[in-house]
Amino acid sequence: MIAVSEVSPLRDLVGQARAQGKRIGFVPTMGALHEGHLSLVRLARREAAYVVVSVFVNPLQFSPSEDFTRYPRRAAADKTLLSREGVDLLYVPEPAGFYPADFSTAVDVGGVSEGGEGARRPGHFRGVATVVAKLFQQVRPDVAVFGRKDLQQVAVVRRLVRDLDFPVSLVIGETVREKDGLAMSSRNAYLSREERRRAADLSRTLFAARGRAAHGEKDAHKLEEDSRKQLEASGFALDYVEAVDAETMRRVETVAPGTALTAAARLGKTRLIDNVMLLDATGPRT
């Protein structure tokens, strides 16, 4: 595995791989890698002969009150993990070079980015769309892999790719969970032992709602309300529990194929998000 921090060698190496007829796969990450990320790397490997992973904690997607400075950074461990996965190229840009002082371009994806996380984290998806647009220009992958844990991010990137005609195929990896069901996340490291024990109630609650939907409960409002009560009883401070269409991210009243139940909730200082499909989408959809 070769590691680079500048665009110029990145492009040279990707260009060489492309000249050899290799498909380029790309997994953008913020590092502090866990099994969820590694599952995305394996998906990229299945789709592409040359796999690029970026590790970049993108300041644009954090608001001033958020955890940018304390977000976990584990450069050496990440490198070891990616090397073991047979990643070809690790791209770790320097923040100062990535965003020059007078950087002034923003990419906004309307609609899908407005509710859910977008409503609670103003500017977050602008930061996501901007960094993804820029990374896509730098790497020019044939296929890029994102995780369904960040459901709204998937919707935003999908819309970005469609609207601006990025010639990139998107592959979406399923959420990887701990044994007790907690969705893997770099932010789980913030949890105290006691919080960690209770954290699994988030996914338990969402899966319970999925079970009820499978048994015929189609009232989205009822599933949201009951999940809220359950999570508050478990000690979570709720940001939201919302049933949405996973493609448009619009709230739904009736559970239908493609409806997801999404939630954001805090345990102490740690904000967790998770989602499950209440009814799987029918028809082709990655």
Next chain:
Amino acid sequence: MIAVSEVSPLRDLVGQARAQGKRIGFVPTMGALHEGHLSLVRLARREAAYVVVSVFVNPLQFSPSEDFTRYPRRAAADKTLLSREGVDLLYVPEPAGFYPADFSTAVDVGGVSEGGEGARRPGHFRGVATVVAKLFQQVRPDVAVFGRKDLQQVAVVRRLVRDLDFPVSLVIGETVREKDGLAMSSRNAYLSREERRRAADLSRTLFAARGRAAHGEKDAHKLEEDSRKQLEASGFALDYVEAVDAETMRRVETVAPGTALTAAARLGKTRLIDNVMLLDATGPRT
């Protein structure tokens, strides 16, 4: 010359040219072509073995009160002109296919887009940046050519390309003028015979200011003020006359290398823009 209206054959043809080792040159236009556009096509031809020209009157860059519907459209004449210039590929997207009904992505370039035209035409440069980002994804040119007549557009596109790392070289073509100095523009067709006669005073005024700058007048405010008076005396309704740095588009107080004098003024219903360099930039700059 092959003409296409869809992205898929566009990409196939550009891909074939690229596979033959040809550099791809691109000139985005809104049609109603004149010698100014054709000079850009010739620049593209000098830089690239395969030249793509798009003709697309981009609705996003017009406000509801502007001239989108009456903007001149001359598809047949444009095609003849481009064919004579040896253009390889003409791309004329259908508006409905180019922007699907739920298109919701916007690209904003801050700073350079805020004064001048940006202040008088809210949303204009967002529309420009969005269509350029999308066309660049569709065509993926190695080199793209823009005209200096739209000075602020050049600054916006240059910043967009730098900020998002589009691997595109920009080439800027000088403004082509009629014999009496009027900058060529598709909108000149709106002018009555009497307005057309007076229109040349716009460039005369700007060139007079350039002459004074060359002879030592460095007070930008004085050059602006005197130009304003002269244009008003000639019967123009002024939007602005502003001395700016041509790269940052910031107003300047003192004329320096890279300072341009920019103006927007109306004759009857027709809005004309023009600019001249008061002092040419020193050092490398395209």
